[in-house]
Amino acid sequence: MSTYPANLLEALRAEPGLKLSQRATKDPGWWPDDAPQNKKAAQQRMEEIAQPLSDLQERLFAASVQGQAAPSVLLVLQGMDTSGKGGIVRHVMGMLDPQGVEHHAFKAPTPEESAHDFLWRITKRLPGRGMVGVFDRSHYEDVLIARVKQLASPDILDSRYMKIVDFEKQLAQQNIHPIKVMLHISKEEQYERLAERLERPDKHWKYSPGDIDDRLLWEDYQQAYEIAINRTDNSAAPWQVVPADQKWRARLCVAELLLDTLQQITVPWPAADFDVAAEKARLEATR
Numbered sequence: 001m002s003t004y005p006a007n008l009l010e011a012l013r014a015e016p017g018l019k020l021s022q023r024a025t026k027d028p029g030w031w032p033d034d035a036p037q038n039k040k041a042a043q044q045r046m047e048e049i050a051q052p053l054s055d056l057q058e059r060l061f062a063a064s065v066q067g068q069a070a071p072s073v074l075l076v077l078q079g080m081d082t083s084g085k086g087g088i089v090r091h092v093m094g095m096l097d098p099q100g101v102e103h104h105a106f107k108a109p110t111p112e113e114s115a116h117d118f119l120w121r122i123t124k125r126l127p128g129r130g131m132v133g134v135f136d137r138s139h140y141e142d143v144l145i146a147r148v149k150q151l152a153s154p155d156i157l158d159s160r161y162m163k164i165v166d167f168e169k170q171l172a173q174q175n176i177h178p179i180k181v182m183l184h185i186s187k188e189e190q191y192e193r194l195a196e197r198l199e200r201p202d203k204h205w206k207y208s209p210g211d212i213d214d215r216l217l218w219e220d221y222q223q224a225y226e227i228a229i230n231r232t233d234n235s236a237a238p239w240q241v242v243p244a245d246q247k248w249r250a251r252l253c254v255a256e257l258l259l260d261t262l263q264q265i266t267v268p269w270p271a272a273d274f275d276v277a278a279e280k281a282r283l284e285a286t287r
Contacts, residue, residue, distance in 0.1 A: 039248045046252060049259050050095045056262035057132055059269055061100035064130025066270040071175040072127040073261055075254070076135045078144075079183030080221060081211045082193035083244045084251075085136050088183070092255045093134055102127050105136035118142040118160065119167055126176060132258075133176075139164060140228055147224040148217055161231040168237035177265055178237045179257050182225060183244040187218050 036042040063070035075093075077085040093101055104125045113121040119139055127133030143160050146152040152160070171178055194211060197203040214221065233239045240257055244250040 036252065042248045042252045046255055049255055053095050053255065053259050053262065054097065056259070056266055057096045057100050059267050060130040060132070060262070061097060063267050063270050064128065066273070068267070068270060069175065070130035070267055071177060071265045072129060072131050072133065073258070073265070074127055074133045074135065074171065074176050074178045075258065076138045076140070076178060076180045077183065078137065078140050078181065079244060080185055080190060081214060082190050082197075083183035083185040084247050085183060087247055088251060088254050089134060089136060091251045092258065093132070095255070096132060100131055101134065102131050103134045103136070106138055106141060119163060126174070139167070143228050144221065144224045147227070148220045161228070164232050165234055168232070168234070172236050177261055179261055180237055180239050181254055181257070182229060182239060182241050183250055184241050185244040189245045190215065
């Protein structure tokens, strides 16, 4: 089990009655005293865990290649625009072997997807055996956007929360281990990041006028997140509220969560299905 920093993983755990909008329990700038206190220290820690992360993931992938029923991991990234989902994918998942990573970014549903239950397109993208799956946004969009923009009735929303809980409990039966992360960014920090995107031509591709439309609904989104977290937080798939005002903190948090999960489900290296001694002798004969 990961033991450094001592209380970082415990402190990330979403608490009952979480009030995101008030920042009373989890502030976007919150950080435990025994965690790395600056970017340099966080980078050093990232370098420390890069090799263990890579080794543990390679074991999963190797087991699946050998046909074993290896477990899988599903990292779900949720957060307001600019909260750093893309950076997590690049900097944390970038430490893994891309052969063993399945990434999917969920956009607005297509007509075909809309014709099915909201979990239909999610189920199709679940990671295979031994894979680490990453959802950049997810099924939670169907209770977040739908609530804020009143795209679904209260009864339908209630039904979706229950379906999500049941769906995530079923993941355990498939040996898929979810890590649900809410990247908690402040409204002030989002303003700075959007302003930077508008100032820099190399960032314009990341900007959408819809970002401002959603920003105008900030409090509504905070309430929607609060409700979604409290309605779907459970022992099978707990929420982790990650402070995201500083990117290095968010990336370290997710890296620690991923390492902790991989350590819990570690599998042995697959045994050779050939005579190792004989193959060594055959190789030596080719000198």
